[in-house]
Each structure stands twice: as structure tokens, then as C-alpha cells.
Amino acid sequence: VESNLQTFPPSGAQGKISGASRPPRDADDSFSKPVNGIEEPQQPGGWLRAFSVASYKPYFDVDTVDVLERIKDSLFPFNGSFNEKTTNNPDLYGPFWICTTLIFVAASIGTFVTYVAHKVEKKEWNYDINVVTWSAGLFYGYVTLVPLALYVILKYFSAPSGLVQLFCLYGYSLFIFIPTLCLSIVPLEIFRWIVAGVAGFMSASFVALNLRAHIMSAGERWFLIVAGIFLLQLALSVVLKMYLFTVTF
Amino acid sequence: MSHSDTIPLHSSSQSDIDEIENLINASVQSGPATVQPARPPSPPRIPVSSSPFLQSNLPPPSTAAAKLPPLPSSSAPPSVLPATVPAPAAQPPHGNSAGSNNYAASGFGPAPNTLTEPVWDTVKRDLSRIVSNLKLVVFPNPFREDPGKALRDWDLWGPFFFIVFLGLVLSWSASVKKSEVFAVAFALLAAGAVILTLNVLLLGGHIIFFQSLSLLGYCLFPLDVGALICMLKDNVILKIVVVCVTLAWSSWAAYPFMSSAVNPRRKALALYPVFLMYVSVGFLIIAID
Numbered sequence: 001v002e003s004n005l006q007t008f009p010p011s012g013a014q015g016k017i018s019g020a021s022r023p024p025r026d027a028d029d030s031f032s033k034p035v036n037g038i039e040e041p042q043q044p045g046g047w048l049r050a051f052s053v054a055s056y057k058p059y060f061d062v063d064t065v066d067v068l069e070r071i072k073d074s075l076f077p078f079n080g081s082f083n084e085k086t087t088n089n090p091d092l093y094g095p096f097w098i099c100t101t102l103i104f105v106a107a108s109i110g111t112f113v114t115y116v117a118h119k120v121e122k123k124e125w126n127y128d129i130n131v132v133t134w135s136a137g138l139f140y141g142y143v144t145l146v147p148l149a150l151y152v153i154l155k156y157f158s159a160p161s162g163l164v165q166l167f168c169l170y171g172y173s174l175f176i177f178i179p180t181l182c183l184s185i186v187p188l189e190i191f192r193w194i195v196a197g198v199a200g201f202m203s204a205s206f207v208a209l210n211l212r213a214h215i216m217s218a219g220e221r222w223f224l225i226v227a228g229i230f231l232l233q234l235a236l237s238v239v240l241k242m243y244l245f246t247v248t249f
Numbered sequence: 250m251s252h253s254d255t256i257p258l259h260s261s262s263q264s265d266i267d268e269i270e271n272l273i274n275a276s277v278q279s280g281p282a283t284v285q286p287a288r289p290p291s292p293p294r295i296p297v298s299s300s301p302f303l304q305s306n307l308p309p310p311s312t313a314a315a316k317l318p319p320l321p322s323s324s325a326p327p328s329v330l331p332a333t334v335p336a337p338a339a340q341p342p343h344g345n346s347a348g349s350n351n352y353a354a355s356g357f358g359p360a361p362n363t364l365t366e367p368v369w370d371t372v373k374r375d376l377s378r379i380v381s382n383l384k385l386v387v388f389p390n391p392f393r394e395d396p397g398k399a400l401r402d403w404d405l406w407g408p409f410f411f412i413v414f415l416g417l418v419l420s421w422s423a424s425v426k427k428s429e430v431f432a433v434a435f436a437l438l439a440a441g442a443v444i445l446t447l448n449v450l451l452l453g454g455h456i457i458f459f460q461s462l463s464l465l466g467y468c469l470f471p472l473d474v475g476a477l478i479c480m481l482k483d484n485v486i487l488k489i490v491v492v493c494v495t496l497a498w499s500s501w502a503a504y505p506f507m508s509s510a511v512n513p514r515r516k517a518l519a520l521y522p523v524f525l526m527y528v529s530v531g532f533l534i535i536a537i538d
Contacts, residue, residue: 053450060451063514093452097522104529111536127536129429 059092059164067094074172077206082172083165083213090164095171099139102174102181106135109181110244116187134243142236143170150229154214157221161214169210173203173233177240184241192241200237204230379407386467387502403459408466411473412438415530418476422537430537437533441526442466449519454511464506465523471498472527476534483538492531499527 071094073082110131118125147166154161180199184192208230215222363371382402412435420431446461475495479488503523511519 053447057451057453060453062518063512064517065514067518093448093518097525100522101525104525104532108529108532108536115536126425127423127538129426129433132433 056092059090061089062091062093067091070094070172071098071175074175074206075202077202077209082169082206083210086168087162087165090162090168092164092167092171095143095167095174098171098175098178099143102139102177103132103135105178105181106139106240106244107132109185110135113185113187113244131244138239138243139174143167143174146170146232153225157215157225161211169207173207176203176206177237180237181240181244184244196237196241200234203237204233207233375404375406378402378404379410382407382463383467383470386464387470387498403463405459405463405466408442408463408469411466411469415469415473415476418473418480419533419537422476422480424538434530434533437526437529438469445522445526448522449507449510452511452515452518454515454519456510461506461510465503468499468503469530471495471502472530472534475531479534485535488535492535496527496531500524503527 066089070082070086070091073079073085111127114128115125144167147163147170151161151163151166176199180195183195186192208226211229212222212226215225382404415438416431416434419434420427423430442462442465445465446456446458449456449461450458472495475491478491500523504520507519507523508516
């Protein structure tokens with residue numbers, strides 16, 4: 001007898017009630033099913049994919065040793081091998097958590113330094129909660145906006161670089177500021193300026209050297225772009241020093 | 250109806266049909282239709298007894314067995330849980346250690362009538378679940394009978410209380426900008442829990458989103474205690490010591506389930522952010538004066 005039940009044509013995902021010609025499946029069938037991409041849960045298509053977790057998974061495909069190695073590379077900018085390692089497997093784990101750690105370290109050390117300074121002067125001190133929010137804005141903003149701008153600029157000069165690779169590069173370039181901030185506890189003003197300067201220089205040259213080979217293909221303006229990147233990173237370092245460690249009463 | 254079909258059913262359809270038939274039969278027996286309260290979805294659970302007569306901690310199996318016969322004929326207060334009385338009689342005990350089961354979310358019987366029970370019973374049930382989850386998460390006992398119980402019975406009330414309490418204590422301790430302190434603390438904790446869970450998921454770990462939020466929230470309890478002590482006694486050295494101890498305790502409580510959720514090669518990548526969040530909260534506790 002003809003069934004009145006609506007039968008759905010198999011559409012990739014196996015329907016519950018498939019055509020009558022199919023023999024009943026037993027449990028073993030699911031194991032012998034050929035892999036045809038159904039194992040992913042239902043993924044939104046098109047622009048909605050930006051909101052699903054699974055679409056970002058490829059950018060977190062790193063192990064602990066990978067992350068540690070990339071961090072070590074960022075500390076020695078003149079090796080220039082960072083780009084080769086990350087071109088095919090850029091990760092967003094490093095940039096995000098380095099930024100977050102940096103925010104925490106900046107807030108805590110900035111607070112500690114102003115606390116000590118106020119106590120030494122025997123003045124009243126209150127915790128400034130805005131330090132956290134301002135540092136968050138500064139670091140997240142820098143790592144998000146500058147690579148984005150650079151991506152657009154490079155595209156304009158027809159030397160396109162992947163956006164995620166740029167995020168990765170800038171994120172890891174900020175790692176050197178963590179030990180810098182720890183060293184800045186020392187209350188010598190000149191020492192702080194030296195430390196900030198050295199860190200800024202190393203970070204800026206890390207970014208510039210890793211991009212140089214790529215940008216050279218952009219034509220005769222490459223030096224401007226590279227110099228611009230370099231100075232921007234130095235400026236970040238100066239802003240950091242001034243904002244966090246200037247003690248105002 | 251399922252026997253005269255010529256179209257072969259998917260294997261799960263047959264069990265769905267059986268389940269529906271069971272529910273129909275059971276509700277016919279129990280009389281007034283019981284409305285299933287909306288429950289948070291959870292992984293397949295061993296049903297936890299919700300009757301106020303039984304403690305939500307695992308009762309010893311002997312008393313559970315002893316309770317089954319008297320229950321249908323006991324002089325239960327008529328206002329409470331009329332639907333659970335036929336449930337143990339209708340369903341033979343399914344081989345589980347929790348004894349009588351009257352949670353319908355497992356699909357084994359009609360729900361306790363949570364709409365008509367006294368408010369105190371609802372509150373007491375939730376409170377006892379919070380306490381039991383707290384004991385399981387924060388005082389992990391290697392010899393406990395059912396290690397996965399806290400994971401199955403996750404809830405979000407406990408974490409909510411702990412986060413709000415921590416924000417409030419920090420806000421009370423602050424001498425200026427109290428509302429900003431509360432806002433930053435609450436945002437840090439809530440967003441932090443979400444981000445930590447996302448981090449594990451992105452690293453390819455296997456974790457259920459709300460379960461992880463729940464467990465991370467419960468692991469805040471030691472820091473709550475620490476914050477309370479720091480508020481009451483405003484000495485910097487004491488604060489540092491207390492915060493260090495409670496920080497270590499929180500991290501130790503969160504370690505087992507976070508580390509088991511990811512690939513061992515990425516364990517440090519998953520654990521470091523947890524540690525970072527607790528350290529930043531600890532720092533906030535010390536700094537607020």
C-alpha cells in the first residue's frame with residue numbers, strides 16, 4: 001500500500017525515512033559509511049559562517065611546542081624565519097592570549113608602580129580601575145586595526161598578504177613587551193626609557209624584517225611602508241611607557 | 250502503528266515511538282496531565298531524585314530500595330508531588346545507584362509536578378543541587394562514588410551567585426568608583442568564562458559549552474571566600490597570602506576537567522588562560538582597598 005508519509009529525498013544528510021527501496025539498515029552501517037563530510041554538525045553558510053566556532057578552528061591548530069617556538073622566534077628578530085613557519089599555519093591563539101596577558105601585566109604593573117610611588121610620597125592612593133579598560137582598548141585596538149590597515153594598504157599596492165598572517169605577526173611582535181613591562185618596575189626613569197626603547201626597536205624590526213621580503217615586490221614605495229610600520233611600533237612602545245609609568249598626583 | 254509500516258524506520262525513530270507510547274501510558278496512569286517544565290538540555294543523565302524526602306546526595310542503595318515499596322502507600326503530603334507516587338510503581342528501577350527516579354527529563358516517567366509544588370521545595374531542590382555540585386567540584390575527592398556526577402548535573406545558578414557575590418564583595422571593598430569596580434569584575438568573570446570555553450573548543454577540545462561555564466563558575470568559590478576575608482581584614486600581607494592560597498585552590502579545582510578536555514599536546518594552551526583569569530581576579534582582590 002502506498003504510504004502517505006512524506007518521503008524526503010536524501011540530500012546529503014541521511015533522512016530518517018528514506019525511499020522504500022532501501023533495506024533496513026542495521027547499526028553497523030554507520031561505521032562503514034564512507035566519509036563524505038557529514039561528520040561536521042550543521043554549518044551555517046555564507047556570511048553567517050563568521051559566527052560559527054568551527055570556522056575559526058583552523059586558526060587554532062597549534063600545539064604547545066609550536067606556540068613556544070613562535071614566541072622564541074619573536075624574541076630574536078634578526079633570524080627572519082618566523083614568516084616561513086607561519087605562512088601555512090597562522091594561528092590566532094598566540095596573538096589573542098599574548099594581548100590579553102599584556103593587558104593584565106600592564107594593568108598590574110602600572111598599578112603597582114603608581115602604588116609604590118604614592119606610598120613613597122605618603123600620598124593617598126586609590127586603585128584606578130580604568131587602567132584595565134584603557135590598556136585593553138589600546139592593545140586589542142592596536143593588534144586589530146593596524147594589521148587591517150596594513151592589509152588594505154598592501155592590497156592597494158598589489159602585494160597582498162593574508163590577513164590572518166598579519167594578525168599573527170603583530171600579535172607575536174607584542175610578546176617582547178611583557179618582559180619589558182616586568183623590567184620597568186625598577187624606579188629609574190632613564191632605565192625605563194632605555195628598556196622601552198630597546199623593546200620597541202626589537203619589536204619594530206621583527207615586524208619590518210618579516211614583511212620586508214614581501215613588501216619589496218610592491219614597487220619603489222616599499223621603503224616607505226616598511227619605515228612606517230617600524231615607526232608605528234616604536235610609537236606604541238613610547239605610548240606604553242608614558243601612559244603606564246607617568247605618575248601624576 | 251509501528252508494526253504495519255512497510256517503510257523501514259530509522260533506528261532512532263522506533264525508540265522515539267516507544268518513548269512516546271511509554272509517556273502516553275504513564276500519563277494516563279498518573280491522571281492529570283503533567284506539564285514538563287523547561288529544563289536545560291544536558292547529556293544523558295542518571296536521573297537524580299528530586300523528592301524532598303530524599304537527599305540529593307547519593308542515598309545508600311538499601312534505603313532507596315526500602316523507600317520504593319512504602320512510597321505508593323505512604324501518607325505523602327497531598328500538596329507535594331502527586332505524580333511521583335505512581336511513577337516508581339509504574340517503572341521498575343532502572344539499574345542505577347540513585348534509587349527511585351522521578352526526573353522526566355530522562356524520559357522514563359512523568360515529571361514531578363514542579364508547577365504546583367511549594368516554592369520552598371523548588372528553592373530547596375536548587376540549593377541542594379548547588380551545594381552538591383560545589384562539594385563535587387571544589388573538594389574533589391578521589392574516592393567518591395560517582396566522579397561524573399557534577400558534570401551531568403551542571404546548573405548555572407551556582408556560578409551566577411558566585412560571580413555576583415564576588416563582584417559585590419569587590420565593590421564593597423572599594424572606597425571609590427564602586428559601581429565601576431563591580432562592572433569590571435562582573436564583565437571580567439562572565440566574559441572570561443565564555444572565552445575560556447571558546448578557547449578549549451577552538452583548540453579542538455571536547456567540552457559542552459554550558460557545562461564548562463558551570464564548572465568554571467563553581468571553581469570561583471575559593472576566590473569568593475578569599476575576597477570576603479580580604480574585605481573583612483584590610484592588611485596587605487594577609488591579603489597576599491590569602492589570595493595566593495585561594496588562587497592555588499581554584500586552579501587545582503579547575504585543573505582536572507580542563508586538562509582532560511583537550512589533546513594532551515595542547516594541555517598547557519588550555520590551562521594557561523584559566524590560570525591567567527584567576528591570577529587577574531586575585532590581583533583585583535589585592536588591589537582593591
